[in-house]
Amino acid sequence: MNDLPGIVITGASGRMGQMLIQTVQESDRARLAGAVERPGHDWIGRDVGEAMGGAPLGVTVTDEPLEAFARAQAVIDFTAPAATVEFARLAAQARAVHVIGTTGMSDEDIAALEPCARHAVIVRAGNMSLGVNLLVQLTKRVAAALDEDFDIEVIEAHHHHKVDAPSGTALMLGEAAAVGRGVDLREVADRGRDGITGPRQRGDIGFTAIRGGDIVGEHDVLFAAPGERITLRHVATDRAIFARGALRAALWGQDRKPGQYDMVDVLGL
Ligand SMILES: NC(=O)C1=CN([C@@H]2O[C@H](COP(=O)(O)OP(=O)(O)OC[C@H]3O[C@@H](n4cnc5c(N)ncnc54)[C@H](OP(=O)(O)O)[C@@H]3O)[C@@H](O)[C@H]2O)C=CC1
Numbered sequence: 001m002n003d004l005p006g007i008v009i010t011g012a013s014g015r016m017g018q019m020l021i022q023t024v025q026e027s028d029r030a031r032l033a034g035a036v037e038r039p040g041h042d043w044i045g046r047d048v049g050e051a052m053g054g055a056p057l058g059v060t061v062t063d064e065p066l067e068a069f070a071r072a073q074a075v076i077d078f079t080a081p082a083a084t085v086e087f088a089r090l091a092a093q094a095r096a097v098h099v100i101g102t103t104g105m106s107d108e109d110i111a112a113l114e115p116c117a118r119h120a121v122i123v124r125a126g127n128m129s130l131g132v133n134l135l136v137q138l139t140k141r142v143a144a145a146l147d148e149d150f151d152i153e154v155i156e157a158h159h160h161h162k163v164d165a166p167s168g169t170a171l172m173l174g175e176a177a178a179v180g181r182g183v184d185l186r187e188v189a190d191r192g193r194d195g196i197t198g199p200r201q202r203g204d205i206g207f208t209a210i211r212g213g214d215i216v217g218e219h220d221v222l223f224a225a226p227g228e229r230i231t232l233r234h235v236a237t238d239r240a241i242f243a244r245g246a247l248r249a250a251l252w253g254q255d256r257k258p259g260q261y262d263m264v265d266v267l268g269l
């Protein structure tokens with residue numbers, strides 16, 4: 001045990017869970033304090049390092065999140081919406097910073113975070129990378145500079161395991177474009193074209209989701225007008241960028257008042 005902030009990783013066996021464990025383990029600014037999986041998971045009771053196929057890390061995977069959170073300063077959570085809502089309640093009870101990377105959350109899920117944020121810091125973002133959060137700012141500026149002669153389309157591509165669409169990042173980019181243009185995304189989003197759709201509505205913000213293979217995450221924001229096009233693009237090639245951002249958020253959150261924050265706050269963009 002040392003004085004470094006202790007971090008618990010939920011969804012420890014997942015793609016992001018394992019990347020987060022490796023990132024915290026390699027950091028000299030934080031220590032791995034716990035690893036959580038759901039009841040019945042075959043990693044429960046095993047050393048998390050060994051379960052990942054490596055050396056023991058001295059942390060046993062547990063299905064008792066509150067007990068783990070109470071011994072830590074932060075929880076990094078890239079799981080699923082229902083699990084994240086429950087973890088938010090428990091992290092608030094433990095007064096631990098809750099970093100949420102989970103996407104696909106409904107309006108009701110997001111509303112359920114509000115009471116938790118009265119007791120603990122929540123940092124939530126559909127993408128924790130520096131590059132994407134910069135792209136969000138750029139999208140806002142470009143959308144503000146252009147009129148509706150420029151059709152805005154957000155195109156995203158991910159691996160074939162991904163369960164939600166559009167991606168959390170695509171929704172962040174769509175929201176940034178809408179804010180830049182001074183419109184409400186809910187009124188202009190076009191999320192599912194199929195069949196005889198009729199011509200594109202002026203002012204719509206369209207979304208397209210590609211799913212295939214092992215694509216880590218690619219996002220384009222296309223501004224298309226008669227005679228010219230602008231594309232803003234981010235390509236993720238390594239999930240480590242998300243894990244590094246999440247750890248940065250967990251450390252940043254240590255000195256903050258309870259409330260809800262995002263990566264723009266963390267990165268000071
Ligand atoms: N914000 C960001 O920067 C990023 C966000 N993401 C998001 O993170 C989430 C996870 O992605 P990824 O790692 O690829 O997905 P995985 O399916 O690989 O991992 C999800 C993990 O969460 C676990 N889990 C689900 N429900 C529970 C529960 N009730 N209790 C405990 N554990 C649970 C799963 O366990 P089990 O296998 O048993 O179901 C699994 O281990 C997605 O929403 C994704 O979009 C991903 C990358 C970056």
Ligand SMILES: O=C(O)C1=N[C@H](C(=O)O)C[C@H](O)C1
Nearest residue numbers: 103126127162167168169217
């Ligand atoms: O599920 C993923 O993998 C990713 N999800 C996030 C999203 O929904 O935008 C972030 C990243 O693109 C990877």
